[in-house]
Amino acid sequence: METPAILSYSPKSLQERIDYLKSIGIKDIQRIIIRKPSLLTRTPETLQRRVDLLRKLGIKNIPMTVVRNPSILTYSSEALQERVTYLKKLxxxxxxxxxxxxxxxxxxxxxxxxxxxxxxxxxGIKNIAKLISTCPEILIYTPEALAIRINYLSDLEIKDIPKCVVRRPTLLIYKPDSMQKRVIFLQNLGITDIPKIIARRPTLLNLKPETLQENVDFLHAIEIDDPSEVITKFPYILIASIEKNIIPSIDYYQKKLDISMDIIKKNLRWIEFSLERLKNCVEFFSQLGIDAKLFTFSQKNNLIRNIKLIDLKNNLAYLKAKHHGYSTDLLLKPPSFLRKKIK
Incomplete structure (x- = not known):
């Protein structure tokens, strides 16, 4: 056992410590005691001071944090604060x-x-704070372990590895063997420019092959003749959720913008843009008595890809001030109201 001193404590004292750990929401007491027996050498008052510090730091799920690293309750408040100061300096x-x-x-x-x-x-990673904030687990890995991941990405001929890693920090904690399974999956689809699509969407190296296959099956279901061509041009289609993103977006384009499936299949890149933002903009026009279905393709494309509700409100205010009001014709004629700024 890590701490023979535990044997010198009375059963009553040990039970007090166990009861305290239970009182803060820790259920798997046996697990954390086995990992860190010295927890039972700290009085409930000492443990409470550590918990108070963790709460002061803004940590909400104390039980999960302690279970993941029981040692956190055995370090002095000064030692813990020293690490916090270091992280803030980063x-x-x-x-x-x-x-x-x-x-x-x-x-x-x-x-x-x-x-x-x-x-x-x-x-070559410059924004350390962003990287660690997104994936703090990286600081648990040794330089040697991190180098294995970097060398793997280099072997894939990824050109800008620092940029790729900042976009998807978890690449530095995934095992190369696991990432290679995703690469083989993409190769089996007939995709040749692996470095290009990984650089654009590094998340592809983290997704389960089963998830990737589901999205490929969806492309077949909507009669995409060559999924590899679509994926190469638009790798996000393999990442997007079918139920939460792809299907709702396609359904909205068809019903609210009157866009045919044939046109949608040629513009699957639209899936990448916020559907919620689009809905807000369409609703804005509806309140003005304008049916978005009547827009030209160019206007619909711009609405899907670029326009925000604030843009429309600003443009409307500008037209009202300049023309002492507005009409439907005025809103839709060049210079188009469907621009980010018409001034």
């Missing part, structure tokens, strides 16, 4: 959100953390 602001995902950061040596940060800087 530019990480939301400590309460960052720590629960990688609690080991608060019990790691600062020198060790800095070695890992130095490695990330050495490979």
């Amino acid at each position: 530019g990480i602001e939301n400590i309460g959100k960052t720590i629960p995902r990688a609690p080991g950061i608060l019990t790691g040596k600062i020198d060790t953390l800095q070695i890992r940060v130095d490695y990330l800087l050495s490979i």
Whole structure:
């Protein structure tokens, strides 16, 4: 056992500590005691001070954080605060959100953390704060482990690896063997320019092959003759949720904008743009008595891809001021109301 001193405590004292851990919501007491027996050498009052600090840092799920790293309750408040200060110097602001995902950061040596940060800087990553805030687990990995992932991406001939990693930090914690399964899947589809689509959508290396296959099956279902061509041009189609994104978007284009399926299939890139934003804009026109179905294809395309509700409101205010009002014809004639700015 890690802490023989536990044997010198009375059953009553040990039970008090166990009861305290239960009181803060920890259910799997046996698991954390096996991992960190010295927890039972801390009084409930000492443990409470550590928990108070974690709450002060903005950590909401204390039980999950402790279960993931029981040592966090055995370090002094000063030692924990020292790590917090270090993270803030790196530019990480939301400590309460960052720590629960990688609690080991608060019990790691600062020198060790800095070695890992130095490695990330050495490979060309500039925005360390953004990277770690998005995927704090990266600081748990040694430079040697990180280098294995970087070398794999290099072997794939990814040109701008730092940019790719910043866009998808989890690439640095996935095993190369796991990522290779995704690459083989893409190759089996007949996709040849793997580096290009990975650089555009690095998330592809993290998705389950089963999920990728479901989206390929959907493309076949809507009679896309060559899914590989569509994926090469528009890799997001493999990432988007069929039920939450693709189907609702297609349904909306057809019903609210009167766009045929043939046209939609030629413009699947539309799926990437916010459907909620589009709905707000269409509703705006509806309140003005304008049916978006009557727009030209160019206007519909612009509405789907670029226009925000605030743009429309600003343009309307401009027309009202300039023309002392507005009409439907005025809104739709050049210079088009469906521009970000018509001034």
